[in-house]
Amino acid sequence: MVFRLPHVLAAATLALVPVAAQADQNLIDYRNSVMESIGGHTTALVAIVKGNVPFTEDAAVHARAIEPLSKMVGHIFPSDSRTGKTEALPAIWEQPEKFQQAVTTFQTAAAALAKAADGQPRDLAAPVSDLAKACKGCHDDFRKKD
Ligand code: HEC
Numbered sequence: 001m002v003f004r005l006p007h008v009l010a011a012a013t014l015a016l017v018p019v020a021a022q023a024d025q026n027l028i029d030y031r032n033s034v035m036e037s038i039g040g041h042t043t044a045l046v047a048i049v050k051g052n053v054p055f056t057e058d059a060a061v062h063a064r065a066i067e068p069l070s071k072m073v074g075h076i077f078p079s080d081s082r083t084g085k086t087e088a089l090p091a092i093w094e095q096p097e098k099f100q101q102a103v104t105t106f107q108t109a110a111a112a113l114a115k116a117a118d119g120q121p122r123d124l125a126a127p128v129s130d131l132a133k134a135c136k137g138c139h140d141d142f143r144k145k146d
Pocket of ligand 1: 030031032035036038039042073085086087088089099101102131132134135138139143
């Protein structure tokens with residue numbers, strides 16, 4: 001029993017490294033899934049507002065869907081999601097107040113868009129444009145350039 005203990009500890013230590021790294025990657029992957037959902041609704045809505053597709057009856061669904069997703073952006077950047085396959089910049093955690101400002105600007109724009117959801121597609125042009133600016137503002141400062 002005594003002889004075995006170091007082996008058990010060694011095995012536990014080895015196991016912890018990949019598990020911790022995997023936990024970070026799970027958070028990163030989840031974050032990107034949420035971002036992809038936001039991106040999907042935004043891209044679809046822009047296509048409707050521009051008149052590239054005729055599905056005006058879908059506009060309100062996309063416009064409303066972004067607001068609850070925008071709330072998730074407030075918690076999908078925990079400090080243990082920094083390391084791994086990610087395009088998130090360290091500035092997110094190094095300048096938390098500035099990052100929080102970008103989150104709030106985005107959430108405010110998403111709430112305004114949801115409020116305008118029942119209007120005609122042309123009424124959505126301004127709130128969609130404000131929203132897109134909020135995306136770009138955060139990506140410019142806090143996401144790695146392609
Ligand atoms: C508060 C900051 C912030 C806001 C606001 C924000 N994003 Fe992001 N977004 C990021 C960061 C940081 C990443 C990179 C995440 C990672 O790789 O871990 C990202 C990733 C993405 C991705 C995934 C791209 C990829 O590499 O797979 C898409 C799509 C996306 N964002 C779209 C949007 C859209 C559309 C909006 C606005 C409607 C938006 N984002 C608003 C910070 C933001």
